[in-house]
Amino acid sequence: MILGHHADGAMNSVHEVEAECVAQDARARRAVEVERLIEEFHADLKSGFVVETPGKLRRIVQHFRAHIGRAENVAPRCNAPWVSAVIESSGDVRPCFFHPAQGNIHRQAFTEIINSPEALSFRANLDVATNEICKRCVCSLYVSRQAENNAKP
Ligand code: SF4
Numbered sequence: 001m002i003l004g005h006h007a008d009g010a011m012n013s014v015h016e017v018e019a020e021c022v023a024q025d026a027r028a029r030r031a032v033e034v035e036r037l038i039e040e041f042h043a044d045l046k047s048g049f050v051v052e053t054p055g056k057l058r059r060i061v062q063h064f065r066a067h068i069g070r071a072e073n074v075a076p077r078c079n080a081p082w083v084s085a086v087i088e089s090s091g092d093v094r095p096c097f098f099h100p101a102q103g104n105i106h107r108q109a110f111t112e113i114i115n116s117p118e119a120l121s122f123r124a125n126l127d128v129a130t131n132e133i134c135k136r137c138v139c140s141l142y143v144s145r146q147a148e149n150n151a152k153p
Contacts, residue, residue, distance in 0.1 A: 031061045076140035083143040
């Protein structure tokens with residue numbers, strides 16, 4: 001929405017303009033707060049004490065901008081379905097928090113579920129960069145090959 005006019009060219013009401021100004025102000029403050037945090041905790045980010053990267057923190061701002069149509073939805077770097085799984089309290093097993101369940105541990109063994117034809121096909125065909133669910137994702141997990149090797153006993 002452009003301040004002052006609707007998409008059809010009609011004028012916005014004073015309340016709509018006020019609401020948009022407040023929203024823009026809140027977004028600007030959020031972006032500034034994130035940058036302030038990145039600056040304040042620079043040493044902790046650099047040392048790895050704070051695990052997330054500045055890029056991932058800035059993505060929070062980008063996500064909210066996209067949510068209100070002010071930016072493109074951009075999928076994060078993520079390999080969650082290839083390195084992890086989500087088991088819900090119901091027993092449902094998902095490849096990550098947002099994609100549909102592929103089985104239930106009360107009916108099948110966990111290894112059967114994650115190695116089922118459906119799960120293998122899902123992982124073989126998922127393109128995180130273009131998948132619509134991934135493009136709206138607020139969380140991501142990326143485990144590098146190096147991290148996997150370091151975790152081995
Ligand atoms: S980007 Fe999000 S929705 Fe897509 S696989 Fe990763 S965690 Fe799941």
